[in-house]
Amino acid sequence: MKTIEEQLWSYIDGTCTTDESKAIAELIAADETWGSKYADLLSFDQQLESIELDEPSMGFTFKVMEGIRGEYAQQPLNAKINQNIISVIAAFFIISITALLLFLWVSVPLGHANMSNGLPQQLKHAESFLQNPETKFLHGTTLLNIFLMVDIVLALFLTDAYLRRKKASKQALRP
Amino acid sequence: MQSKLSDIELIEASLGGNQSAYADLVRRHQRFVFTLALRFAKNREDAEEIAQDCFIKAHRSLASFQKQSKFSTWLYSIVYTTSMTFLRKKKLPTDYIDDENTYIQLQNYAGSSGNLAENRSRSYYLNEAIGELQPDDASIITLFYMGEQSLDEIGKVLGIESNTVKVKLFRARQRLKEKLEKNLKSEVRELI
Numbered sequence: 122m123k124t125i126e127e128q129l130w131s132y133i134d135g136t137c138t139t140d141e142s143k144a145i146a147e148l149i150a151a152d153e154t155w156g157s158k159y160a161d162l163l164s165f166d167q168q169l170e171s172i173e174l175d176e177p178s179m180g181f182t183f184k185v186m187e188g189i190r191g192e193y194a195q196q197p198l199n200a201k202i203n204q205n206i207i208s209v210i211a212a213f214f215i216i217s218i219t220a221l222l223l224f225l226w227v228s229v230p231l232g233h234a235n236m237s238n239g240l241p242q243q244l245k246h247a248e249s250f251l252q253n254p255e256t257k258f259l260h261g262t263t264l265l266n267i268f269l270m271v272d273i274v275l276a277l278f279l280t281d282a283y284l285r286r287k288k289a290s291k292q293a294l295r296p
Numbered sequence: 297m298q299s300k301l302s303d304i305e306l307i308e309a310s311l312g313g314n315q316s317a318y319a320d321l322v323r324r325h326q327r328f329v330f331t332l333a334l335r336f337a338k339n340r341e342d343a344e345e346i347a348q349d350c351f352i353k354a355h356r357s358l359a360s361f362q363k364q365s366k367f368s369t370w371l372y373s374i375v376y377t378t379s380m381t382f383l384r385k386k387k388l389p390t391d392y393i394d395d396e397n398t399y400i401q402l403q404n405y406a407g408s409s410g411n412l413a414e415n416r417s418r419s420y421y422l423n424e425a426i427g428e429l430q431p432d433d434a435s436i437i438t439l440f441y442m443g444e445q446s447l448d449e450i451g452k453v454l455g456i457e458s459n460t461v462k463v464k465l466f467r468a469r470q471r472l473k474e475k476l477e478k479n480l481k482s483e484v485r486e487l488i
Binding site: 176 | 315318319322323326327328330331334340343344347348351352355356418419422423426437441442447462465466469470473
């Protein structure tokens with residue numbers, strides 16, 4: 122059961138049904154208690170309607186726009202790069218590598234290859250390259266170790282940079 | 297000079313890279329956003345910081361605004377969540393508490409009430425009384441009367457059902473009326 126005040130507020134706010142509204146209007150007109158209460162609440166409602174909004178400082182809009190400009194300037198480079206360009210470059214390399222592998226697979230008859238006489242022409246060239254004393258230093262153990270070491274350091278560096286970026290973006294998203 | 301374009305037109309222009317369109321949008325809504333933030337923060341400096349933060353957040357996620365509701369409703373929901381986060385960070389009460397300690401605490405938050413006789417109009421007392429209400433009560437009254445939001449829209453902003461909003465609005469108005477009467481009575485006593 123709703124109180125008189127609840128019903129009157131619904132009437133003032135216009136949230137009650139047509140029938141309820143009609144019944145309340147009759148009660149306001151006929152009953153003095155309802156009438157005075159209604160006048161009281163209506164006056165309070167009108168006062169609330171007339172409250173003025175507070176005004177922020179003069180430079181408020183300027184400060185907001187400065188904040189937005191500052192945020193845009195701080196945006197990381199990866200957020201500015203068009204992702205479509207990245208996708209196109211990635212697709213180009215994937216297609217090129219796949220085509221190269223397919224070409225190798227088709228052109229090298231591995232079924233006939235054996236380690237001595239049956240080597241195809243291409244593999245024979247590769248074998249002579251490896252056996253040549255002038256080019257042997259290229260696949261010597263020291264050079265290979267240096268190459269692998271640089272690779273590992275580079276991989277660690279890139280992984281670290283990636284994880285740092287990921288952590289920073291997660292922190293930036295936090296409220 | 298405020299723009300005559302609608303909120304949606306200004307949003308589209310802003311998404312197209314027109315910065316002054318967003319500045320117009322800020323100018324249009326800044327007074328209400330600031331007032332609503334003031335209901336939570338209770339001091340102008342913090343309220344201004346919250347309001348600025350809200351507009352920056354809104355700009356950041358402007359592209360995700362679905363245009364199914366009013367821009368103001370969407371913006372006020374950002375103000376509400378940002379203000380609640382602010383209160384939690386400051387460890388100020390965010391729920392309904394009616395004990396005497398809270399009342400005293402809130403009077404302290406209200407702080408800059410001042411004693412300027414010339415400001416002591418009915419509207420001044422009303423604002424004072426709203427400032428003493430709990431943030432939830434004050435924000436519902438502000439959204440309903442000053443933000444021109446319907447019960448459904450207030451429900452969207454606060455993340456509650458419109459029937460719950462109706463009940464909360466009724467209680468908030470009752471509390472406000474009581475506080476206003478109490479403040480005016482003590483004022484009359486002072487004058488006598």
